[in-house]
Amino acid sequence: MPYFPITQKALNHISSVDKQLAEIIATYPKPKRLLYSSAFECIVSCIIQQQISGKTAEKIFTKIKAQLQQITPQNIIQCGIQNLNNCGVPERKATTISNIAQASINETLNFEEIANLPENEIIKILSAYKGIGAWTIEMLLIFALKKTDIFSTKDFGIKRGFYKLHPNANINEYKKRYSPYGTTASIYLWEIK
Known part of the structure; x- marks a missing residue:
C-alpha cells in the first residue's frame, strides 16, 4: 500500500511557520501514513x-x-x-x-x-x-484523495499533538499558517504522543 506523499516543499513551509514543529520534523523521519486502496x-x-x-x-x-x-x-x-x-x-x-x-x-x-x-x-x-x-x-x-491542505481541528490526535507544542495557542491561527500543507502538519502532529 502506498503512503501519503510528504514533500520537501511541504516540510520547508511547515518548518518556516512553526519552529516547535520544525524540531519534531528534524527529529522524526518522514512518518508513513498508509493510504486506502479505495x-x-x-x-x-x-x-x-x-x-x-x-x-x-x-x-x-x-x-x-x-x-x-x-x-x-x-x-x-x-x-x-x-x-x-x-x-x-x-x-x-x-x-x-x-x-x-x-x-x-x-x-x-x-x-x-x-x-x-x-x-x-x-x-x-x-x-x-x-x-x-x-x-x-x-x-x-x-x-483516499491525497489532498495536501487538510488540518482537522476536531481530530483528537492532532489537537493533542498541537497543544503539547503550543499549550496556549489558537489552533485555527496555526491552521492558516500551515496552509497549503495542512496535511503534512497533521501527519507530524499525530506523531506527538
Missing part, C-alpha cells in the same frame, strides 16, 4: 473510527475485512446491517455504511467523480449523508 474503503473505515479508540476501530475493521475479503459497496450490501453489527459496528454506523454503499451502487454517489472536485464541493456532497460529518470527510480527503 475511497469507499476509506469512508467505511472512517465511519467505524468515529468517536472510538483506534485499537477498537482497527479490530472491527479487521473483522469486516475478514468476512468480506474486499470492502466494496456490493459486498457491504450483501453482508447486511446485522452482520456489520455482529462485527461490532453499532446500528447507526452500520446504517450509514449501508446507505453510502447503496448510493455508490445507484451511482448517486460516485467517488471517482467527486475526487476531482474542489474540497468544498466534496464536503457539501458527503455531508448531505446522515452520519457523515466534517471529521469523516477530512480523513477521506487525506487518506
